[in-house]
């Protein structure tokens with residue numbers, strides 16, 4: 034381990050400092066756990082928010098909590114910023130190393146440590162993918178409920194970082210409702226445990242705080258998650274409407290009636306066309322908007338719930354009601370929805386907004402969103418978790434045209450402000466990251482933000498952990 038590293042302004046000294054940090058990390062980690070050659074760093078320069086990119090100083094890929102702790106102790110000692118990274122699927126730029134940082138990747142910590150069916154819990158390392166958890170308990174009739182569309186790739190550590198949701202979170206809740214405990218390495222290398230298999234823990238709800246911390250409170254190395262027994266049956270049903278406004282109003286009425294299906298997903302006409310062309314899921318192409326409503330339970334329970342929902346849909350002049358007839362058809366319906374972002378990427382560049390609104394405002398916000406998009410001369414495809422009021426307008430643009438890109442960013446900002454002004458919030462599940470950092474003042478007062486930053490500083494007084502995210506750069510307390 035080296036002595037204090039001087040940080041001097043001239044470039045040669047900066048280069049020397051970087052080389053020293055890499056050499057010290059190389060003393061701590063085997064060669065396959067450290068990336069530092071420029072061309073090998075390229076995959077880590079951005080995430081799914083590709084508008085921003087910057088090469089990190091190095092990427093550490095530890096295999097154990099002890100190695101994570103050693104890297105953190107070192108970086109803390111020498112004031113090196115650290116950006117935690119799971120699979121890098123963040124849509125808000127959460128895993129982009131904006132500063133001269135060490136990226137701490139959890140991809141090598143990908144083991145399932147304990148499946149405890151009697152206690153309905155699994156203990157997994159932070160780099161385990163979301164889908165892997167459900168797959169590993171499927172044969173026993175269990176699953177892990179939060180199901181981001183990126184679940185094939187994204188990690189449980191990233192899900193905790195962003196408090197991720199998914200199509201089936203309407204009934205089962207998002208990550209925070211399904212997380213029982215974490216092992217976490219603090220900025221100075223200290224290892225702490227929060228929560229566990231018991232249903233409640235004494236003291237402050239720090240586990241709640243860690244859900245959605247965007248890599249700023251520590252490095253999660255292990256998670257204990259809740260397992261849920263699979264329902265007797267599940268049935269997705271397609272409801273086609275004349276317009277987005279009618280579909281939005283139907284969602285609001287279903288929830289207002291006290292009916293909680295497992296999922297209510299929304300697609301407008303452009304989204305239906307894009308997803309159908311990709312997945313051939315059999316979506317109706319003659320409607321203005323589509324809801325995928327999934328009910329579950331026994332046949333009798335599903336029939337009863339569906340009867341109530343169909344009644345409400347008829348009040349909104351529903352054009353098509355189609356129950357799926359087989360497991361294959363159900364899988365295709367979900368494949369179409371879950372491929373929506375990838376399918377959109379086939380036809381244009383896009384940025385994905387993530388505002389959340391009260392359900393009573395859904396129709397209004399959809400209408401205003403269309404007006405904003407028209408104003409900027411852009412196109413949009415809406416595909417989102419309607420039951421949660423979590424909207425995802427995908428704003429289509431041409432990334433090779435800087436003016437088009439600027440228009441798309443401006444339209445996105447207007448849409449997010451619209452969500453806040455409608456009583457909602459800037460993010461439902463994708464986090465603030467870089468993307469919404471400068472809009473935080475539209476949502477929060479200076480006092481609100483100062484309190485949040487004080488909590489952050491209690492964990493990381495030197496602002497070393499993912500420092501350039503979440504909070505506006507101006508007005509931060511001195512580190």
Ligand SMILES: Cc1cc2nc3c(=O)[nH]c(=O)nc-3n(C[C@H](O)[C@H](O)[C@H](O)COP(=O)(O)OP(=O)(O)OC[C@H]3O[C@@H](n4cnc5c(N)ncnc54)[C@H](O)[C@@H]3O)c2cc1C
Nearest residue numbers: 119120121122123127182188190191194197198248253462
């Ligand atoms: C096609 C597509 C579809 C998507 N669909 C959904 C969806 O339906 N629902 C949804 O919620 N999101 C969705 N996302 C967004 C993204 O997949 C989630 O935010 C996911 O949780 C990120 O996981 P990750 O492993 O890729 O984390 P990363 O992107 O690597 O990191 C995300 C954040 O968590 C922090 N972090 C990561 N690991 C750790 C750790 N171990 N300890 C501490 N901090 C950590 C990072 O610093 C960063 O701030 C989608 C993304 C794509 C590309």
